[in-house]
Amino acid sequence: MIHFISKRLKHSLVLLFMASLVCFTLVVSAPGNVAVLIAELRGAVATPGYVEKVAEEIGLHKPLLMRYAGWLGDAVRGDFGISYRTGQEVSADLPKRMLVTGTLIGGSGVVATLLGLALGFLGAFWPYRLPDRVSRGLALLGASTPTFFVGALMIYGFSVTFQLFPSFGFGGPESWVLPWVTVAVLPAAVLSRVVRVGLEEAMASPFVLTAKSKGLGRTAILFRDALPNIIPVFINALGTQVGLMTATAIIVEPLFAWQGVGDYFLQGVKFRDFMVVQACLLIFLAFFIVVNLIVDLAVLMTDPRIRRQWS
Amino acid sequence: MSFNRRTFLQIGSGALGLAITDATFTKFAFAEGAAGTLRVAIAKPAGNLDPQSHYAIWAIQDLMFDPLVRYGKGGQIEPCLATDWKIEDGGKTLHLTLRKGVTFQDGTAFDAASCKWNLERWLGLDQFSWMNCSKYFQSLEVVDDHQVALHFKEPPLALMQELSYTRPPRFLSPKSVDANGKFVEPVGTGPWRQISADDTQSVFERYDGYWGDKPTYQRLEAKVIPDPRARVAALRAGEIDLVGGFWIAPLTPVEAKQLEAAGLNVVIDPGNVTLVMAFNPDRTEALKDPQVRKAISIGIDRAAISQALYQGFARPAGNLFSDALPFAGTQHDAPVRDVAAASALLEKAGWTGGPVRSKDGTPLTLEIVVSPDAVPGSRVVAEVIQSEMKEIGIDLIVRSVDHASKHTDMLERKYDLGFFLTYGAPYDPFGTVVALCLSTFNNDVEGKLFTDPANLDPLINAATAATGDQIAPSIQKVYDWLRDNDAIAPLVYVPSIWAHSKRVQGFTSPVTEYDMPYENIVLAE
Numbered sequence: 001m002i003h004f005i006s007k008r009l010k011h012s013l014v015l016l017f018m019a020s021l022v023c024f025t026l027v028v029s030a031p032g033n034v035a036v037l038i039a040e041l042r043g044a045v046a047t048p049g050y051v052e053k054v055a056e057e058i059g060l061h062k063p064l065l066m067r068y069a070g071w072l073g074d075a076v077r078g079d080f081g082i083s084y085r086t087g088q089e090v091s092a093d094l095p096k097r098m099l100v101t102g103t104l105i106g107g108s109g110v111v112a113t114l115l116g117l118a119l120g121f122l123g124a125f126w127p128y129r130l131p132d133r134v135s136r137g138l139a140l141l142g143a144s145t146p147t148f149f150v151g152a153l154m155i156y157g158f159s160v161t162f163q164l165f166p167s168f169g170f171g172g173p174e175s176w177v178l179p180w181v182t183v184a185v186l187p188a189a190v191l192s193r194v195v196r197v198g199l200e201e202a203m204a205s206p207f208v209l210t211a212k213s214k215g216l217g218r219t220a221i222l223f224r225d226a227l228p229n230i231i232p233v234f235i236n237a238l239g240t241q242v243g244l245m246t247a248t249a250i251i252v253e254p255l256f257a258w259q260g261v262g263d264y265f266l267q268g269v270k271f272r273d274f275m276v277v278q279a280c281l282l283i284f285l286a287f288f289i290v291v292n293l294i295v296d297l298a299v300l301m302t303d304p305r306i307r308r309q310w311s
Numbered sequence: 312m313s314f315n316r317r318t319f320l321q322i323g324s325g326a327l328g329l330a331i332t333d334a335t336f337t338k339f340a341f342a343e344g345a346a347g348t349l350r351v352a353i354a355k356p357a358g359n360l361d362p363q364s365h366y367a368i369w370a371i372q373d374l375m376f377d378p379l380v381r382y383g384k385g386g387q388i389e390p391c392l393a394t395d396w397k398i399e400d401g402g403k404t405l406h407l408t409l410r411k412g413v414t415f416q417d418g419t420a421f422d423a424a425s426c427k428w429n430l431e432r433w434l435g436l437d438q439f440s441w442m443n444c445s446k447y448f449q450s451l452e453v454v455d456d457h458q459v460a461l462h463f464k465e466p467p468l469a470l471m472q473e474l475s476y477t478r479p480p481r482f483l484s485p486k487s488v489d490a491n492g493k494f495v496e497p498v499g500t501g502p503w504r505q506i507s508a509d510d511t512q513s514v515f516e517r518y519d520g521y522w523g524d525k526p527t528y529q530r531l532e533a534k535v536i537p538d539p540r541a542r543v544a545a546l547r548a549g550e551i552d553l554v555g556g557f558w559i560a561p562l563t564p565v566e567a568k569q570l571e572a573a574g575l576n577v578v579i580d581p582g583n584v585t586l587v588m589a590f591n592p593d594r595t596e597a598l599k600d601p602q603v604r605k606a607i608s609i610g611i612d613r614a615a616i617s618q619a620l621y622q623g624f625a626r627p628a629g630n631l632f633s634d635a636l637p638f639a640g641t642q643h644d645a646p647v648r649d650v651a652a653a654s655a656l657l658e659k660a661g662w663t664g665g666p667v668r669s670k671d672g673t674p675l676t677l678e679i680v681v682s683p684d685a686v687p688g689s690r691v692v693a694e695v696i697q698s699e700m701k702e703i704g705i706d707l708i709v710r711s712v713d714h715a716s717k718h719t720d721m722l723e724r725k726y727d728l729g730f731f732l733t734y735g736a737p738y739d740p741f742g743t744v745v746a747l748c749l750s751t752f753n754n755d756v757e758g759k760l761f762t763d764p765a766n767l768d769p770l771i772n773a774a775t776a777a778t779g780d781q782i783a784p785s786i787q788k789v790y791d792w793l794r795d796n797d798a799i800a801p802l803v804y805v806p807s808i809w810a811h812s813k814r815v816q817g818f819t820s821p822v823t824e825y826d827m828p829y830e831n832i833v834l835a836e
Contacts, residue, residue, distance in 0.1 A: 086358070166548075254537050
C-alpha cells in the first residue's frame with residue numbers, strides 16, 4: 001500500500017511539473033502585449049513609455065525559462081504573485097474562491113451521486129420496462145444537453161417563472177440549489193448508465209444464480225451482492241466526473257455570479273492576468289491529481305483483486 | 312384520537328405544504344426586494360474607489376464623489392461644488408467660487424483648503440498629463456475660504472469639460488487617506504455613502520447631510536453579476552431593479568428586446584458614441600485612393616446594420632459625432648447604400664473584373680480586424696460588411712482578435728479596415744479628434760482613426776487653439792476635411808440601453824455613460 005501511494009505521488013509531482021510548464025508556455029506565447037492591458041487598467045491613458053515600464057516591472061523582457069523558474073519558486077512557497085488586474089495578492093484571493101468552488105463541486109458531486117444511483121437502480125429494478133426506459137431517456141437527455149443550457153433553463157424555470165430560488169449570488173443554501181443541479185445533470189446521466197449497466201452485468205453472474213437458488217429476492221440480491229461488485233467501477237466513473245466538474249465550474253460560476261476559482265480563471269484569461277491564470281491552472285491540475293489519487297486509493301480499498309496485485 | 316397511517320399522512324402532507332408555501336412566499340419577498348432599496352446590476356466589483364486611481368467603475372465613484380462642475384444635457388456645464396467660475400487672462404486663469412455649507416460624509420468641511428488638497432493630488436502630475444488642465448497647470452492660489460484660482464502655463468482646451476470628469480477631478484475627504492497620503496476609504500461629498508463592499512456587491516446608504524437634492528429612497532445596492540444572461544434573468548426574476556449602461560452592466564439590443572417582450576421597461580437613449588470604420592492607407596495601396604474609400608463607405612448598408620444587428624435601436628451615422636454632443640458640426644444624413652455607384656467608383660479607380668476586382672494583377676483583398684471584447688458585436692457587423700463588399704467585388708477577410716491583440720495590431724497598424732468607438736461625452740468632440748486624428752498626439756495605444764500631417768493636423772491644431780465663437784467654425788473644417796476626403800466611414804450612433812422593473816419610476820438615462828442614473832428614480836413599493 002505504501003509503495004503504491006509513494007509511486008503515485010511521484011508520478012503526480014512529475015505530472016504537475018510538466019503540466020505547469022506547458023500551461024506557462026501556452027499563456028505567455030499568446031499574441032498581444034499584456035503590458036498594454038495592465039497599463040490601461042492602471043491609468044486612463046497607456047502611453048508607450050508607461051507600457052514599457054510595466055513590461056519591465058512584470059519581467060516581460062526576461063528569458064522565458066527565467067520567468068518560469070521565478071514563478072515556480074514563488075508558487076512552491078505559496079506566493080502566486082499579484083494580480084495585474086486588481087493589484088491584489090492572488091494567494092489572498094484564492095482561499096475564499098476555493099471555498100465557493102469547493103461548495104459547487106462538493107454539492108454537485110453529492111447530487112450527481114444520489115441522482116445517478118437512483119436512476120441506475122430504477123432501471124435495474126425494472127429492466128426493459130417503463131422505469132428503465134424513463135431512466136435511460138433522462139440519462140440521454142442529461143448527457144446531451146450542454147451545461148450552460150441546463151443552467152439557463154433552471155434559471156428560467158425556478159427563478160424567473162416560479163421565483164423559488166435566487167438566480168444569482170452565493171448566499172444561503174437556497175442559492176446553492178440551482179448551480180448544484182446544473183453541474184450535476186451531466187455527471188448524473190453518465191453515472192446512472194454506469195450503475196445500470198454494472199448492475200445488469202452483475203445480475204447475470206453465476207453468484208446471482210446461487211443467491212436466487214438460496215431463495216433471496218431481487219432487491220436483496222441487488223443491494224447485497226450486485227452493488228458491492230460495481231463500487232470500484234462507480235468510484236472510477238465518479239472520479240472522472242468530479243474532475244470534469246472543474247471545467248464545468250468555469251461555465252457555471254459566471255452564470256450564477258459565483259466568485260469561485262472558475263470565474264477567477266475566466267477573468268484572468270480575458271485580461272491576460274498571467275499570475276491568476278497560472279495559479280488557477282495549478283489548482284485545477286492539483287485537484288485533478290488529488291482526485292485521481294483518492295480514486296485509486298478508494299478502488300484499492302474496495303477491489304480485492306487490485307489489493308492483491310499490490311500486496 | 313387515534314394516530315393511524317392516514318393521520319400521519321395528513322399531518323405530513325400538511326407540514327410539507329406549509330413548508331413549500333413559506334419557502335415560496337419568502338422567495339417572492341426576496342425577489343421583490345427590501346422597501347427603499349434600489350438594486351442595480353454591475354458587471355464587475357466596484358474596485359478601488361480612489362478618485363485619483365483608475366481601477367473603479369466610474370458610475371460607482373459618481374455616487375459618492377462630486378465634481379466642481381457637472382456635464383449636463385447637450386454639454387451644458389452646470390454648477391456643482393463650484394457655484395461660479397470665471398476664465399480670465401486669455402484662458403490662463405480660472406477663478407472658482409466654492410459652494411458653502413458642504414460637508415464630506417465624515418463631517419469634514421468642504422472649503423478652499425480641502426479643495427486645494429484634492430486638486431494638488433493630481434494637477435500637474437505626469438500620470439494625468441493626458442488632461443490639458445493638468446498638463447498646463449502652473450499653480451493654485453487660495454483666495455479665501457471659498458475661493459480658489461488656478462493658473463495655467465497655456466489656456467487648457469475644454470477646461471470646464473475636463474473638470475466634470477469622474478476621475479481624477481472628483482473630491483475626496485482629506486481624512487480618508489493615511490499618514491502617507493495613501494487612499495484608505497471612500498468618503499466624498501456625494502449623495503451616497505458606502506457602508507460595505509466586497510466582490511459580490513457594494514452597498515450604499517443615503518447621505519442625509521448632502522447639500523443637493525437627496526434621493527427619495529434610503530439604500531442602493533450594486534450587485535455584481537458578470538454574465539449578461541444572468542443579469543437579464545435577475546431582472547426578470549425581480550432580484551434586481553435596474554440594468555444597463557455601457558460601462559456598468561451593458562445590455563445588448565437583443566436582450567433589450569427580450570426584456571421588452573417580457574413586460575419590463577426598456578429605455579433607449581440615442582447615445583453619444585459613434586461606431587466608425589477606419590481605413591489604413593499606410594498598409595494597403597488601394598486605400599490611398601479616396602474613390603475606393605468612398606466605394607466601401609457607400610457599399611455598406613447602415614440602415615440594415617442598425618435594423619438587424621441593433622434591433623432598430625441604433626441610428627445610421629453620417630457624421631463623426633451625433634448632435635447630442637456640443638460642437639458636433641453640421642449634421643449630414645447617413646449615406647444610403649448604392650451598389651451601382653460603389654461599383655462605378657471602383658471601375659473608375661481602375662479596379663475591374665470579378666468576382667474579386669483586381670488592378671495590375673493585384674486582387675482587391677482587404678483585411679478587417681475586429682475585437683468583440685473592445686467593440687461588442689463588431690464581429691457580426693464585420694461579417695455583414697464582408698457580404699456587402701463581396702457584392703461590389705471586394706474580398707474582405709475578417710480577423711477576430713482579443714482585446715490585447717487588438718491594441719497591439721491597431722497601434723502597429725496591422726489592419727486594412729478596423730472599428731473605432733468615439734469616446735463620447737464628456738470627452739468629445741476634442742477627445743476623439745485629438746487622440747485619434749492628430750498625428751503628433753502620440754500618447755496612447757488606441758491607434759489612429761485617420762491622420763494626415765500635412766492637411767489634417769493644421770486644421771485640428773487651429774480648432775484646439777480656437778476660443779469662443781471661433782471654436783465651432785474651426786472644428787467644422789476638421790469634419791469637412793474628413794468628409795470631403797472620405798477619410799472615415801461613420802456607421803451608427805451606438806444607443807445607450809437601460810432596462811428596469813415596474814418598481815422603478817421616473818427613470819431617465821444618464822447624460823454620459825459614466826454616470827449612475829439614480830437621480831430621478833422613485834421606488835413604487
